[in-house]
Amino acid sequence: MEDRRESKKKYYQDNKEKIIKNRRKYRQDNREAIREKSQKYYQDNKEKIGKYYQANKEKISEVGRKYRQENREKIKEVKIKHYQANKEKISEVGRKYRQENREIIKGKNKRYYQENKEKFKKYRQDNKEKIREVERKYRQENKEKIKKYRQDNKDKIREESKRYYQNNKEKISECGRRYDQAHPEHIKRKNHLRRTRKQDNGGTYTIKEIQKLRDQAWGICLGWKKKPHWVGDGKLTIDHIIPISKGGRNDIQNIQLLCGRCNSSKGNKIYSK
Numbered sequence: 001m002e003d004r005r006e007s008k009k010k011y012y013q014d015n016k017e018k019i020i021k022n023r024r025k026y027r028q029d030n031r032e033a034i035r036e037k038s039q040k041y042y043q044d045n046k047e048k049i050g051k052y053y054q055a056n057k058e059k060i061s062e063v064g065r066k067y068r069q070e071n072r073e074k075i076k077e078v079k080i081k082h083y084q085a086n087k088e089k090i091s092e093v094g095r096k097y098r099q100e101n102r103e104i105i106k107g108k109n110k111r112y113y114q115e116n117k118e119k120f121k122k123y124r125q126d127n128k129e130k131i132r133e134v135e136r137k138y139r140q141e142n143k144e145k146i147k148k149y150r151q152d153n154k155d156k157i158r159e160e161s162k163r164y165y166q167n168n169k170e171k172i173s174e175c176g177r178r179y180d181q182a183h184p185e186h187i188k189r190k191n192h193l194r195r196t197r198k199q200d201n202g203g204t205y206t207i208k209e210i211q212k213l214r215d216q217a218w219g220i221c222l223g224w225k226k227k228p229h230w231v232g233d234g235k236l237t238i239d240h241i242i243p244i245s246k247g248g249r250n251d252i253q254n255i256q257l258l259c260g261r262c263n264s265s266k267g268n269k270i271y272s273k
């Protein structure tokens with residue numbers, strides 16, 4: 001028994017590189033099958049796995065912490081390399097993250113703004129002309145970018161303007177009346193906007209529905225081009241299975257929970273085998 005173990009160990013030591021290479025190749029050649037299998041395993045044992053990770057959270061994060069401490073330089077190097085190779089994708093991911101987590105980000109910004117309100121207000125007042133000039137210049141220089149942003153964020157913009165409208169109804173309608181009187185051609189544009197709005201994908205979901213999805217996930221990310229993995233409930237973000245930009249509805253049926261990392265690498269791709 002001992003002998004066999006020893007010789008096995010020796011064999012591994014002597015052929016380490018070959019073995020690792022073979023394993024990697026196997027994983028690469030059978031990626032889909034492996035993913036499917038582990039996805040099924042995670043699906044069938046979600047509760048067990050979630051509970052295990054929950055119970056061993058401390059231990060697991062301790063292992064990670066230790067590894068990061070001991071390999072700081074290596075990690076830094078890998079990170080820089082990865083960033084250089086994936087610049088485009090990363091900025092795309094950031095964009096998507098901001099889109100999907102706008103509530104969280106907004107909350108943070110709002111808090112910051114509230115805490116520094118007076119300062120902001122004073123700055124704007126003191127620099128009114130300057131700000132207006134900078135904004136005008138920016139719009140002129142980034143016409144295409146702005147157009148694209150509007151197209152990509154149709155839903156977001158619509159949501160925001162809806163909310164703004166609800167909060168400022170009186171002011172807006174008074175403004176609009178005055179504007180319509182001065183610009184009769186504006187009515188044409190209004191009708192056009194109404195028509196295009198109809199073509200939007202639509203759909204809504206409730207906080208309750210998301211909570212239910214979370215409860216069922218047990219802190220496990222389904223993974224994008226990799227195995228499902230436990231990240232903990234707090235790290236799960238909302239992903240549209242069919243992206244809004246590709247016509248997906250903003251419905252609970254079109255929503256899954258992925259960790260930030262998987263969500264980002266999915267980008268605006270549609271799940272496909």
Ligand SMILES: [Zn+2]
Pocket residue numbers: 221222223224229258259260261262263
């Ligand atoms: Zn993930």
